[in-house]
Amino acid sequence: MLDDSSPVPHDPAQPQATPYRWHEHRSLDTWTWACAVALAADLRRELARRPRARLLLSGGTTPAPVYRALARAPLDWARVDIALVDERWLLPNDPDANAWLVRQHLLRDNAAAARFESLTQPGRTLEEAVAFANAHARQSAVAAVLGMGEDGHTASLFPGLPALDRVLASKQPYVAIDASGAPGAGQWSKRISVTPAGLAYAQARFLLIQGTAKRETFRQAVASGDVKRWPVLIGMEGDVGLDVHWCP
Numbered sequence: 001m002l003d004d005s006s007p008v009p010h011d012p013a014q015p016q017a018t019p020y021r022w023h024e025h026r027s028l029d030t031w032t033w034a035c036a037v038a039l040a041a042d043l044r045r046e047l048a049r050r051p052r053a054r055l056l057l058s059g060g061t062t063p064a065p066v067y068r069a070l071a072r073a074p075l076d077w078a079r080v081d082i083a084l085v086d087e088r089w090l091l092p093n094d095p096d097a098n099a100w101l102v103r104q105h106l107l108r109d110n111a112a113a114a115r116f117e118s119l120t121q122p123g124r125t126l127e128e129a130v131a132f133a134n135a136h137a138r139q140s141a142v143a144a145v146l147g148m149g150e151d152g153h154t155a156s157l158f159p160g161l162p163a164l165d166r167v168l169a170s171k172q173p174y175v176a177i178d179a180s181g182a183p184g185a186g187q188w189s190k191r192i193s194v195t196p197a198g199l200a201y202a203q204a205r206f207l208l209i210q211g212t213a214k215r216e217t218f219r220q221a222v223a224s225g226d227v228k229r230w231p232v233l234i235g236m237e238g239d240v241g242l243d244v245h246w247c248p
Ligand SMILES: O=C(O)[C@H](O)[C@@H](O)[C@H](O)[C@H](O)COP(=O)(O)O
Pocket: 058, 059, 060, 061, 062, 063, 086, 087, 088, 098, 146, 147, 148, 149, 153, 154, 155, 156
């Protein structure tokens, strides 16, 4: 189903610390189905070996069609745990919450039976939400689905955040983020985000991106190798490798 799985050429003079696989799809349709099939295969493999399978998901807008396609996969969804890589400080029923995206587009059809861990809940403080995330995070996940902004952020890790050094070095899987002043954060400056330590629990990482601007962002990030300028590079930390799925 993949149109082209060859890696993006990179300057051999630039050390590429960690690998990535570039999957280029001709259309939104093939991108959608390839991503959904790959995620379903990872879940199916895990469910054949273990009582439960865990999947970490991004919000934003890009992954919605993939989630809708994945929701139709014939899996034993009652044994699947869905968690978020990040959340805006919004209640789960807010249409701008990442939880809302997941509920609308994934927790339907066959996947309605999955168990969803919303990071925010009425009455839960930000500190409690981070503690909740950390209490659940230290277990293997079949995959983490990442998105990316044109500024090179992923999850809620934005370039130029004053606390980014500390966050990138954190041993906690999730941290509270104050993204005030980061244009990519939009109106949602208060957030919870996975850290590189949290991402280490994912056995596979998918980066789902569309459009020439994001392709260029990704190329610049890889060429630079500077994770503080391009936090999306956390997807390539460790030895798992990053599967980047792109379509125009
Ligand atoms: O809460 C968020 O903002 C996201 O989880 C974020 O990391 C997202 O994945 C990117 O901003 C891409 O968003 P789009 O898919 O909407 O471009």
